[in-house]
Amino acid sequence: MYPAPIDEYVRPATVSDALAALGRYDEGDAVFVAGGQSLMQAVKARLVRPRCLIDLQAVDGLSGIDAGADGLRIGPMTRYVEIAGHGGLGGAYGALGDAARHVGDRQVRNRGTMGGSLCWNYVAACMPPVAIGLGATLELTAAEGGARSLAAEDFLGGPLETAREENEILTAITIPAAAGNAGSAYKKWGLVTDALPVIGVCVSLEVADGRCAAARVAVGGLATGPQRAGAAEAALAGTVPGDAAAIGAAMKAAAAEIETQQDLWADSDYRKQLIRSLGAEVTRNAFARATGGEAGQ
Numbered sequence: 001m002y003p004a005p006i007d008e009y010v011r012p013a014t015v016s017d018a019l020a021a022l023g024r025y026d027e028g029d030a031v032f033v034a035g036g037q038s039l040m041q042a043v044k045a046r047l048v049r050p051r052c053l054i055d056l057q058a059v060d061g062l063s064g065i066d067a068g069a070d071g072l073r074i075g076p077m078t079r080y081v082e083i084a085g086h087g088g089l090g091g092a093y094g095a096l097g098d099a100a101r102h103v104g105d106r107q108v109r110n111r112g113t114m115g116g117s118l119c120w121n122y123v124a125a126c127m128p129p130v131a132i133g134l135g136a137t138l139e140l141t142a143a144e145g146g147a148r149s150l151a152a153e154d155f156l157g158g159p160l161e162t163a164r165e166e167n168e169i170l171t172a173i174t175i176p177a178a179a180g181n182a183g184s185a186y187k188k189w190g191l192v193t194d195a196l197p198v199i200g201v202c203v204s205l206e207v208a209d210g211r212c213a214a215a216r217v218a219v220g221g222l223a224t225g226p227q228r229a230g231a232a233e234a235a236l237a238g239t240v241p242g243d244a245a246a247i248g249a250a251m252k253a254a255a256a257e258i259e260t261q262q263d264l265w266a267d268s269d270y271r272k273q274l275i276r277s278l279g280a281e282v283t284r285n286a287f288a289r290a291t292g293g294e295a296g297q
Protein backbone atom coordinates (compact mmCIF):
# COMPACT_ATOMS: atom_id res chain seq x y z
CA MET A 1 0.00 0.00 0.00
CA TYR A 2 2.79 2.43 0.86
CA PRO A 3 5.48 3.48 -1.60
CA ALA A 4 9.08 2.47 -1.22
CA PRO A 5 11.21 5.37 0.10
CA ILE A 6 11.54 8.25 -2.37
CA ASP A 7 14.74 10.28 -2.02
CA GLU A 8 13.85 13.48 -3.81
CA TYR A 9 10.85 15.54 -4.92
CA VAL A 10 11.48 18.38 -7.37
CA ARG A 11 9.10 20.97 -8.76
CA PRO A 12 10.84 22.56 -11.76
CA ALA A 13 9.62 25.76 -13.40
CA THR A 14 10.86 25.09 -16.94
CA VAL A 15 11.01 22.20 -19.38
CA SER A 16 14.82 22.33 -19.38
CA ASP A 17 14.92 22.14 -15.56
CA ALA A 18 12.53 19.17 -15.66
CA LEU A 19 14.76 17.40 -18.19
CA ALA A 20 17.88 18.28 -16.18
CA ALA A 21 16.35 16.66 -13.08
CA LEU A 22 15.55 13.56 -15.14
CA GLY A 23 19.13 13.45 -16.42
CA ARG A 24 20.59 13.37 -12.90
CA TYR A 25 19.23 9.86 -12.36
CA ASP A 26 19.73 6.51 -14.02
CA GLU A 27 17.00 5.30 -16.35
CA GLY A 28 13.73 4.70 -14.50
CA ASP A 29 14.92 6.17 -11.19
CA ALA A 30 13.27 9.57 -11.81
CA VAL A 31 9.73 9.94 -13.14
CA PHE A 32 7.54 12.85 -14.18
CA VAL A 33 4.30 13.29 -12.24
CA ALA A 34 1.42 14.99 -14.06
CA GLY A 35 -1.93 14.46 -12.29
CA GLY A 36 -0.60 11.40 -10.47
CA GLN A 37 -3.86 9.51 -11.09
CA SER A 38 -2.20 6.51 -12.69
CA LEU A 39 1.41 6.85 -11.65
CA MET A 40 0.87 7.18 -7.91
CA GLN A 41 -1.24 4.02 -7.78
CA ALA A 42 1.65 2.18 -9.42
CA VAL A 43 4.14 3.78 -7.01
CA LYS A 44 2.01 2.86 -4.00
CA ALA A 45 1.77 -0.72 -5.25
CA ARG A 46 5.56 -0.67 -5.80
CA LEU A 47 5.11 -1.57 -9.46
CA VAL A 48 7.10 1.61 -10.12
CA ARG A 49 9.84 2.45 -7.59
CA PRO A 50 11.27 5.86 -8.41
CA ARG A 51 14.00 7.53 -6.37
CA CYS A 52 12.88 10.95 -7.58
CA LEU A 53 9.49 12.47 -8.43
CA ILE A 54 9.56 15.38 -10.88
CA ASP A 55 6.30 17.26 -10.44
CA LEU A 56 5.30 18.99 -13.69
CA GLN A 57 2.57 21.18 -12.21
CA ALA A 58 4.64 24.38 -12.09
CA VAL A 59 6.39 23.95 -15.45
CA ASP A 60 5.78 26.98 -17.58
CA GLY A 61 4.01 26.49 -20.92
CA LEU A 62 2.77 22.93 -20.42
CA SER A 63 -0.85 23.75 -19.71
CA GLY A 64 -3.73 25.29 -21.61
CA ILE A 65 -5.63 25.04 -24.89
CA ASP A 66 -4.89 27.38 -27.80
CA ALA A 67 -7.35 27.33 -30.67
CA GLY A 68 -6.17 28.90 -33.92
CA ALA A 69 -6.73 28.71 -37.66
CA ASP A 70 -4.29 25.78 -37.88
CA GLY A 71 -6.11 23.79 -35.22
CA LEU A 72 -5.64 23.13 -31.52
CA ARG A 73 -2.52 23.15 -29.41
CA ILE A 74 -3.08 21.47 -26.05
CA GLY A 75 -0.50 21.50 -23.28
CA PRO A 76 0.05 18.00 -21.88
CA MET A 77 -0.68 19.26 -18.34
CA THR A 78 -4.16 20.38 -19.37
CA ARG A 79 -6.59 18.68 -17.02
CA TYR A 80 -9.75 16.84 -18.01
CA VAL A 81 -11.85 19.41 -16.17
CA GLU A 82 -10.43 22.19 -18.39
CA ILE A 83 -11.13 20.23 -21.57
CA ALA A 84 -14.62 19.29 -20.40
CA GLY A 85 -15.47 22.91 -19.62
CA HIS A 86 -13.86 24.56 -22.64
CA GLY A 87 -16.43 26.39 -24.72
CA GLY A 88 -14.56 26.17 -28.04
CA LEU A 89 -14.31 22.42 -28.43
CA GLY A 90 -17.44 21.59 -30.39
CA GLY A 91 -17.72 20.43 -34.00
CA ALA A 92 -14.49 18.87 -35.22
CA TYR A 93 -13.13 18.69 -31.66
CA GLY A 94 -16.29 17.39 -29.97
CA ALA A 95 -14.72 14.02 -29.12
CA LEU A 96 -12.33 15.71 -26.67
CA GLY A 97 -15.18 16.94 -24.47
CA ASP A 98 -17.10 13.67 -24.84
CA ALA A 99 -14.10 11.84 -23.38
CA ALA A 100 -13.03 14.38 -20.75
CA ARG A 101 -16.54 14.74 -19.29
CA HIS A 102 -16.72 11.02 -18.48
CA VAL A 103 -13.23 10.13 -17.29
CA GLY A 104 -13.45 8.55 -13.86
CA ASP A 105 -14.98 10.77 -11.20
CA ARG A 106 -14.76 14.45 -10.37
CA GLN A 107 -11.54 14.03 -8.41
CA VAL A 108 -9.85 12.26 -11.31
CA ARG A 109 -11.07 14.87 -13.79
CA ASN A 110 -9.76 17.65 -11.53
CA ARG A 111 -6.27 16.16 -11.35
CA GLY A 112 -5.74 13.94 -14.40
CA THR A 113 -4.19 15.36 -17.56
CA MET A 114 -4.40 14.60 -21.25
CA GLY A 115 -0.62 14.24 -21.50
CA GLY A 116 -0.49 11.86 -18.55
CA SER A 117 -3.13 9.69 -20.14
CA LEU A 118 -1.23 9.53 -23.44
CA CYS A 119 2.14 8.85 -21.79
CA TRP A 120 0.69 6.11 -19.58
CA ASN A 121 -1.39 4.59 -22.43
CA TYR A 122 -3.46 2.37 -20.19
CA VAL A 123 -5.35 -0.38 -21.99
CA ALA A 124 -8.74 1.16 -21.19
CA ALA A 125 -7.92 4.87 -21.37
CA CYS A 126 -10.11 7.31 -23.30
CA MET A 127 -7.64 9.87 -24.62
CA PRO A 128 -5.47 7.47 -26.67
CA PRO A 129 -8.26 6.53 -29.14
CA VAL A 130 -9.46 10.15 -29.17
CA ALA A 131 -5.96 11.39 -30.05
CA ILE A 132 -5.71 8.84 -32.85
CA GLY A 133 -9.24 9.56 -34.08
CA LEU A 134 -8.55 13.29 -34.25
CA GLY A 135 -5.24 12.82 -36.07
CA ALA A 136 -3.25 14.38 -33.20
CA THR A 137 0.49 14.94 -33.31
CA LEU A 138 2.61 14.72 -30.15
CA GLU A 139 5.61 16.99 -29.66
CA LEU A 140 8.48 15.59 -27.60
CA THR A 141 11.51 17.48 -26.31
CA ALA A 142 14.76 15.81 -25.27
CA ALA A 143 17.38 16.85 -22.73
CA GLU A 144 19.90 17.67 -25.42
CA GLY A 145 17.49 20.22 -26.89
CA GLY A 146 16.27 17.90 -29.60
CA ALA A 147 12.60 17.86 -30.49
CA ARG A 148 10.50 15.56 -32.60
CA SER A 149 6.88 15.14 -33.53
CA LEU A 150 5.03 11.87 -33.82
CA ALA A 151 1.54 11.03 -35.00
CA ALA A 152 -0.50 9.73 -32.05
CA GLU A 153 -0.87 6.35 -33.72
CA ASP A 154 2.93 6.05 -33.97
CA PHE A 155 3.46 7.24 -30.39
CA LEU A 156 0.93 4.88 -28.81
CA GLY A 157 1.90 1.21 -28.77
CA GLY A 158 0.43 -1.69 -26.86
CA PRO A 159 -0.93 -1.10 -23.35
CA LEU A 160 1.52 0.91 -21.18
CA GLU A 161 3.86 1.28 -24.18
CA THR A 162 4.73 4.44 -26.04
CA ALA A 163 7.49 5.61 -28.34
CA ARG A 164 8.67 8.14 -25.73
CA GLU A 165 12.40 7.82 -25.08
CA GLU A 166 13.55 7.91 -21.45
CA ASN A 167 15.12 11.37 -21.91
CA GLU A 168 12.04 12.97 -23.49
CA ILE A 169 9.14 15.00 -22.16
CA LEU A 170 5.82 15.46 -23.94
CA THR A 171 5.46 19.20 -24.51
CA ALA A 172 2.38 19.59 -26.72
CA ILE A 173 -0.48 17.81 -28.42
CA THR A 174 -1.61 19.39 -31.67
CA ILE A 175 -4.77 18.62 -33.58
CA PRO A 176 -5.06 19.90 -37.13
CA ALA A 177 -7.94 22.11 -38.20
CA ALA A 178 -10.36 20.15 -40.32
CA ALA A 179 -11.09 21.24 -43.85
CA GLY A 180 -14.71 22.33 -44.29
CA ASN A 181 -17.51 20.96 -42.15
CA ALA A 182 -16.18 18.47 -39.64
CA GLY A 183 -17.45 16.72 -36.55
CA SER A 184 -16.12 14.20 -34.09
CA ALA A 185 -17.51 12.20 -31.19
CA TYR A 186 -16.41 9.63 -28.64
CA LYS A 187 -18.28 7.23 -26.43
CA LYS A 188 -17.21 4.47 -24.11
CA TRP A 189 -18.93 1.62 -22.33
CA GLY A 190 -17.70 0.53 -18.92
CA LEU A 191 -19.09 -1.69 -16.23
CA VAL A 192 -20.25 1.27 -14.12
CA THR A 193 -20.97 4.87 -15.03
CA ASP A 194 -17.84 6.83 -16.01
CA ALA A 195 -15.61 3.85 -15.30
CA LEU A 196 -12.64 2.91 -17.40
CA PRO A 197 -14.02 1.73 -20.71
CA VAL A 198 -14.28 -1.85 -21.81
CA ILE A 199 -14.48 -0.39 -25.31
CA GLY A 200 -14.34 3.26 -26.43
CA VAL A 201 -14.86 4.45 -30.00
CA CYS A 202 -13.90 7.78 -31.56
CA VAL A 203 -15.09 8.87 -35.01
CA SER A 204 -14.14 12.09 -36.76
CA LEU A 205 -15.33 12.98 -40.21
CA GLU A 206 -15.58 15.72 -42.78
CA VAL A 207 -18.72 16.40 -44.79
CA ALA A 208 -18.67 17.93 -48.27
CA ASP A 209 -21.59 18.17 -50.70
CA GLY A 210 -23.79 16.33 -48.21
CA ARG A 211 -21.58 13.26 -47.96
CA CYS A 212 -18.72 12.03 -45.82
CA ALA A 213 -15.55 13.14 -47.58
CA ALA A 214 -13.08 11.59 -45.11
CA ALA A 215 -13.31 9.69 -41.83
CA ARG A 216 -11.09 8.41 -39.05
CA VAL A 217 -12.26 5.66 -36.72
CA ALA A 218 -10.25 4.67 -33.62
CA VAL A 219 -11.04 2.08 -30.96
CA GLY A 220 -9.69 1.80 -27.41
CA GLY A 221 -9.97 -0.90 -24.76
CA LEU A 222 -7.94 -3.42 -26.76
CA ALA A 223 -5.16 -5.72 -25.60
CA THR A 224 -3.23 -4.64 -28.69
CA GLY A 225 -3.47 -0.93 -27.78
CA PRO A 226 -5.68 1.68 -29.46
CA GLN A 227 -6.28 0.90 -33.14
CA ARG A 228 -7.57 2.59 -36.26
CA ALA A 229 -10.24 0.80 -38.24
CA GLY A 230 -9.22 1.38 -41.85
CA ALA A 231 -12.00 -0.70 -43.42
CA ALA A 232 -14.63 1.28 -41.50
CA GLU A 233 -13.03 4.57 -42.55
CA ALA A 234 -13.15 3.49 -46.21
CA ALA A 235 -16.75 2.34 -45.85
CA LEU A 236 -17.83 5.66 -44.32
CA ALA A 237 -16.42 7.67 -47.22
CA GLY A 238 -19.29 8.78 -49.45
CA THR A 239 -21.95 7.98 -46.84
CA VAL A 240 -24.91 10.31 -46.43
CA PRO A 241 -25.42 11.44 -42.79
CA GLY A 242 -28.81 9.76 -42.25
CA ASP A 243 -27.93 6.45 -43.91
CA ALA A 244 -28.25 4.11 -40.93
CA ALA A 245 -27.62 0.99 -43.03
CA ALA A 246 -24.34 2.35 -44.41
CA ILE A 247 -23.19 3.48 -40.97
CA GLY A 248 -24.08 0.08 -39.54
CA ALA A 249 -22.17 -1.67 -42.33
CA ALA A 250 -19.11 0.49 -41.69
CA MET A 251 -19.13 -0.38 -37.98
CA LYS A 252 -19.66 -4.03 -38.82
CA ALA A 253 -16.46 -3.73 -40.86
CA ALA A 254 -14.71 -2.13 -37.87
CA ALA A 255 -15.76 -4.98 -35.57
CA ALA A 256 -14.62 -7.54 -38.12
CA GLU A 257 -11.20 -6.03 -38.71
CA ILE A 258 -10.28 -5.29 -35.07
CA GLU A 259 -8.93 -8.05 -32.88
CA THR A 260 -10.75 -8.09 -29.54
CA GLN A 261 -9.77 -9.95 -26.40
CA GLN A 262 -11.63 -11.90 -23.76
CA ASP A 263 -11.00 -10.98 -20.13
CA LEU A 264 -12.83 -10.65 -16.82
CA TRP A 265 -14.86 -7.68 -18.07
CA ALA A 266 -16.17 -8.89 -21.42
CA ASP A 267 -15.66 -11.58 -23.99
CA SER A 268 -14.39 -10.99 -27.48
CA ASP A 269 -17.84 -11.10 -29.15
CA TYR A 270 -19.27 -8.64 -26.63
CA ARG A 271 -16.45 -6.23 -27.42
CA LYS A 272 -17.26 -6.56 -31.12
CA GLN A 273 -20.91 -5.82 -30.39
CA LEU A 274 -19.79 -2.71 -28.46
CA ILE A 275 -17.71 -1.57 -31.43
CA ARG A 276 -20.78 -1.93 -33.68
CA SER A 277 -23.24 -0.19 -31.37
CA LEU A 278 -21.01 2.56 -29.92
CA GLY A 279 -19.47 3.09 -33.37
CA ALA A 280 -22.87 3.70 -34.98
CA GLU A 281 -23.87 6.10 -32.21
CA VAL A 282 -20.68 8.16 -32.33
CA THR A 283 -20.79 8.25 -36.14
CA ARG A 284 -24.30 9.72 -35.96
CA ASN A 285 -23.07 12.25 -33.41
CA ALA A 286 -20.02 13.16 -35.50
CA PHE A 287 -22.29 13.69 -38.53
CA ALA A 288 -24.62 15.84 -36.42
CA ARG A 289 -21.73 18.03 -35.29
CA ALA A 290 -20.34 18.29 -38.82
CA THR A 291 -23.67 19.45 -40.16
CA GLY A 292 -24.37 21.92 -37.37
CA GLY A 293 -26.76 19.77 -35.37
CA GLU A 294 -26.75 18.59 -31.79
CA ALA A 295 -24.99 15.36 -30.91
CA GLY A 296 -27.30 12.95 -29.11
CA GLN A 297 -25.34 12.47 -25.90
Ligand SMILES: Cc1cc2nc3c(=O)[nH]c(=O)nc-3n(C[C@H](O)[C@H](O)[C@H](O)COP(=O)(O)OP(=O)(O)OC[C@H]3O[C@@H](n4cnc5c(N)ncnc54)[C@H](O)[C@@H]3O)c2cc1C
Nearest residue numbers: 034035036037038039104112113116117119125126170195
Ligand atom coordinates in the same frame (compact mmCIF):
# COMPACT_ATOMS: atom_id res chain seq x y z
C1 LIG B 1 -10.63 6.13 -10.08
C2 LIG B 1 -10.03 6.35 -11.44
C3 LIG B 1 -10.83 6.28 -12.55
C4 LIG B 1 -10.32 6.50 -13.82
N1 LIG B 1 -11.14 6.43 -14.91
C5 LIG B 1 -10.67 6.69 -16.13
C6 LIG B 1 -11.52 6.69 -17.27
O1 LIG B 1 -12.72 6.49 -17.19
N2 LIG B 1 -10.94 6.95 -18.48
C7 LIG B 1 -9.61 7.21 -18.61
O2 LIG B 1 -9.15 7.45 -19.71
N3 LIG B 1 -8.78 7.22 -17.56
C8 LIG B 1 -9.27 6.96 -16.32
N4 LIG B 1 -8.42 7.00 -15.25
C9 LIG B 1 -6.99 7.27 -15.45
C10 LIG B 1 -6.78 8.77 -15.53
O3 LIG B 1 -7.27 9.21 -16.76
C11 LIG B 1 -5.33 9.22 -15.37
O4 LIG B 1 -5.42 10.55 -15.01
C12 LIG B 1 -4.45 9.19 -16.58
O5 LIG B 1 -4.37 7.89 -17.02
C13 LIG B 1 -3.04 9.66 -16.26
O6 LIG B 1 -2.99 11.05 -16.23
P1 LIG B 1 -2.24 11.80 -15.05
O7 LIG B 1 -2.20 13.22 -15.42
O8 LIG B 1 -2.84 11.45 -13.75
O9 LIG B 1 -0.74 11.22 -15.19
P2 LIG B 1 0.25 10.60 -14.12
O10 LIG B 1 -0.39 9.46 -13.43
O11 LIG B 1 0.85 11.65 -13.29
O12 LIG B 1 1.38 10.07 -15.12
C14 LIG B 1 1.14 8.98 -15.98
C15 LIG B 1 2.43 8.67 -16.73
O13 LIG B 1 2.71 9.67 -17.71
C16 LIG B 1 4.02 10.20 -17.51
N5 LIG B 1 3.93 11.60 -17.90
C17 LIG B 1 2.98 12.48 -17.50
N6 LIG B 1 3.14 13.66 -18.12
C18 LIG B 1 4.21 13.53 -18.93
C19 LIG B 1 4.87 14.39 -19.86
N7 LIG B 1 4.44 15.66 -20.08
N8 LIG B 1 5.93 13.92 -20.56
C20 LIG B 1 6.37 12.64 -20.34
N9 LIG B 1 5.78 11.79 -19.49
C21 LIG B 1 4.72 12.23 -18.79
C22 LIG B 1 4.33 9.95 -16.05
O14 LIG B 1 5.74 9.90 -15.82
C23 LIG B 1 3.67 8.60 -15.85
O15 LIG B 1 4.51 7.56 -16.33
C24 LIG B 1 -8.93 6.79 -13.97
C25 LIG B 1 -8.10 6.89 -12.84
C26 LIG B 1 -8.64 6.67 -11.58
C27 LIG B 1 -7.75 6.81 -10.39
